[in-house]
Amino acid sequence: MSGTIVPTAEGRSRSRSRVPGPPSPATAASRRQGLARTRRRAGLLMVAPALLHALIWIGIPLVAAVVLSFTSYDVLTPPRFTGLQNFRDLVSDNVFRRAVLNTSIYTFFTVPVAMGIALLIALMLNTRLAGRAIFRTAIFIPQVTATIAVALVWLWIYDPRSGLANAVLSFLGLDGPAWLSSTSWAMPAVIVVGVWQGIGLKMLIYLAALQSLPVDLYEAASVDGASKVRQFFSLTVPLLRPATFFVFVTSVIGAFQSFDQVYILTDGGPANSTTMMTYEIYKSAFREFRMGYACAQSLVLFALLLFLTLLNRRITGGDRATR
Amino acid sequence: MARRARAGRAALYLALIAISLVMIVPFVWMLLTSVKTPGDIAAVPPRLLPTHWAFGNYVDALRAAPFATYARNSFVIAASHTLLNVVIASMAGYALARLRFRGSSLIFLGFVGALMIPTYTKILPEFLIVRFMPLFGGNDILGQGGTGWLDTWWALIIPGAVSPFSVFLFRQFYLDLPVELEEAARLDGLGEFGIYARIMTPLVKPAFITVALLTFEGSWNNFLWPLLVTKSDSLRVIQVGLSVFRTENDTQWAFLMAGTTLATVPMVVLFLIGQRYFVQGFANAGIK
Numbered sequence: 189m190s191g192t193i194v195p196t197a198e199g200r201s202r203s204r205s206r207v208p209g210p211p212s213p214a215t216a217a218s219r220r221q222g223l224a225r226t227r228r229r230a231g232l233l234m235v236a237p238a239l240l241h242a243l244i245w246i247g248i249p250l251v252a253a254v255v256l257s258f259t260s261y262d263v264l265t266p267p268r269f270t271g272l273q274n275f276r277d278l279v280s281d282n283v284f285r286r287a288v289l290n291t292s293i294y295t296f297f298t299v300p301v302a303m304g305i306a307l308l309i310a311l312m313l314n315t316r317l318a319g320r321a322i323f324r325t326a327i328f329i330p331q332v333t334a335t336i337a338v339a340l341v342w343l344w345i346y347d348p349r350s351g352l353a354n355a356v357l358s359f360l361g362l363d364g365p366a367w368l369s370s371t372s373w374a375m376p377a378v379i380v381v382g383v384w385q386g387i388g389l390k391m392l393i394y395l396a397a398l399q400s401l402p403v404d405l406y407e408a409a410s411v412d413g414a415s416k417v418r419q420f421f422s423l424t425v426p427l428l429r430p431a432t433f434f435v436f437v438t439s440v441i442g443a444f445q446s447f448d449q450v451y452i453l454t455d456g457g458p459a460n461s462t463t464m465m466t467y468e469i470y471k472s473a474f475r476e477f478r479m480g481y482a483c484a485q486s487l488v489l490f491a492l493l494l495f496l497t498l499l500n501r502r503i504t505g506g507d508r509a510t511r
Numbered sequence: 512m513a514r515r516a517r518a519g520r521a522a523l524y525l526a527l528i529a530i531s532l533v534m535i536v537p538f539v540w541m542l543l544t545s546v547k548t549p550g551d552i553a554a555v556p557p558r559l560l561p562t563h564w565a566f567g568n569y570v571d572a573l574r575a576a577p578f579a580t581y582a583r584n585s586f587v588i589a590a591s592h593t594l595l596n597v598v599i600a601s602m603a604g605y606a607l608a609r610l611r612f613r614g615s616s617l618i619f620l621g622f623v624g625a626l627m628i629p630t631y632t633k634i635l636p637e638f639l640i641v642r643f644m645p646l647f648g649g650n651d652i653l654g655q656g657g658t659g660w661l662d663t664w665w666a667l668i669i670p671g672a673v674s675p676f677s678v679f680l681f682r683q684f685y686l687d688l689p690v691e692l693e694e695a696a697r698l699d700g701l702g703e704f705g706i707y708a709r710i711m712t713p714l715v716k717p718a719f720i721t722v723a724l725l726t727f728e729g730s731w732n733n734f735l736w737p738l739l740v741t742k743s744d745s746l747r748v749i750q751v752g753l754s755v756f757r758t759e760n761d762t763q764w765a766f767l768m769a770g771t772t773l774a775t776v777p778m779v780v781l782f783l784i785g786q787r788y789f790v791q792g793f794a795n796a797g798i799k
Contacts, residue, residue, distance in 0.1 A: 226703060227610050227703055228612040230702075230703030231703075232606075234707065235603045237599045238603035241673040242621065242622065242625055242673065245669075245670050249633035249634075250633055253632050253635065256635075263642070305530075321786075322531075326531035328782070328790075329535070330534055332781075333732070334750050334774060334775065335734070336732070336751075337775045340753055340771050341541045342537065343757070345537060347764075350554070350557050352557065358556055384533075384534070387534070388534075441629070445631060451754070452757070470631075473638075479639070482635055483635060489629055489632060494627065
């Protein structure tokens with residue numbers, strides 16, 4: 189190994205000129221081995237920066253989260269091992285239980301509603317329409333703007349006295365509530381923002397999926413006299429199943445990690461009626477400095493998301509990523 | 512038949528226009544509020560259009576809080592993230608796609624697995640790593656005594672320097688390139704890095720643009736991490752600046768909406784310019 193010399197470009201050209209015709213088998217084998225070693229070294233060198241970064245900022249944090257979840261730790265004093273105490277506390281934490289329920293409710297409403305609206309829009313856009321790009325752009329803009337900025341705009345829209353929402357309701361002859369201060373209306377208000385901001389991406393994925401469907405199937409169905417509605421339920425819905433499950437699981441993962449809207453719009457209130465798992469983790473860690481407890485909470489979040497991801501893999505019959 | 516088709520098309524247009532308006536109206540309301548006087552803003556019922564177009568609100572907002580500094584900070588951070596991601600992730604993606612080596616499959620699976628780890632599981636330990644960074648911010652070799660990277664550019668830039676998604680996206684792009692190209696380059700005596708830099712990378716320009724746009728957009732819009740690791744006004748990013756301004760100036764809606772406009776418009780412009788690449792990237796980025 190150490191004795192082998194990797195041929196340089198000049199060396200290769202010299203040996204080529206010196207020995208006309210095909211090189212000897214030994215020389216060819218040696219050259220191939222050298223090239224393979226060069227590629228291996230180059231591969232490792234090229235992936236090293238990203239790998240090192242991932243190990244430090246993803247690998248270590250993941251291990252640390254697990255370890256710290258078994259401790260009592262406030263950053264100022266060394267962590268103290270407490271076994272499963274954090275998880276026992278979790279089970280009896282009424283606020284965290286409420287947060288799990290709220291996160292589930294938020295996800296249960298925002299994801300299917302946004303998916304349904306997105307599919308309708310995608311179906312409408314999947315036709316030859318003048319101005320199609322303009323509609324797609326308008327519908328997608330909420331996706332590229334910051335959740336914080338968007339939440340602040342909606343904060344103003346929901347203002348009980350001067351907000352646009354109550355102005356519209358007033359115009360329709362209805363009295364609007366103090367949306368964000370009402371235990372009944374705060375969560376619906378947050379859900380509306382989640383649906384509104386989530387439609388664009390889902391629409392995009394559905395549109396891409398629709399545009400890749402085989403045209404000949406639909407032509408055959410039309411010849412057989414199948415109506416548009418029948419074609420939709422018999423052909424489009426089954427053919428879109430992979431896209432639907434992809435949209436569903438990625439949307440659920442996103443919804444479970446909602447934080448910015450709640451932070452700006454409701455601060456988890458009123459009376460914890462809109463607090464989310466992410467918000468409780470933030471409070472435990474950075475307002476109460478209960479790092480061990482916050483890590484335990486975050487592992488519950490991770491476990492739920494891992495379950496959903498594995499469910500996705502099972503249902504779609506394989507991971508697209510492992511080509 | 513033609514009449515029914517025309518009616519259907521008209522209904523389609525009406526529906527799409529209505530939906531587009533619903534998506535756009537909050538932004539219109541933001542813009543209109545940003546140029547209203549306090550009197551117009553406090554009117555009951557609310558006034559749609561300003562009676563006086565108070566463009567001076569933007570100047571006043573820039574005085575009420577250092578939004579220009581916030582925007583500059585966000586720009587520096589987003590540009591740094593974009594540059595670092597594009598360079599480091601493209602090298603890694605290329606290596607994983609074209610230079611199979613011992614452990615490369617395992618490394619790739621590691622990056623895919625990293626995509627599944629929620630932000631909220633790793634953000635707390637990441638904060639602790641930053642806080643206890645040895646030899647920075649008054650810390651000793653064991654990371655004790657000071658504040659480490661907190662309130663520094665390091666904390667804002669390094670953790671976001673590479674994203675597993677960027678690596679994944681580059682790998683997918685490089686996988687599609689024909690093997691003949693690199694074999695020909697190798698015969699011509701080009702080294703492995705030269706093949707990556709001079710032959711293969713120019714062929715995946717769309718990947719670079721897509722990753723650059725998505726990275727910049729994600730970084731500019733970032734809120735929680737900058738909130739956690741910075742306290743000083745001089746390092747505040749635009750999204751945190753907006754949040755702080757709101758809690759400190761609860762009734763200054765005109766200034767807040769002016770600030771929000773300044774925070775939102777760059778991303779909308781960026782999207783309009785790079786729409787094709789955004790669409791391509793977001794279609795792959797459902798995991799985000």
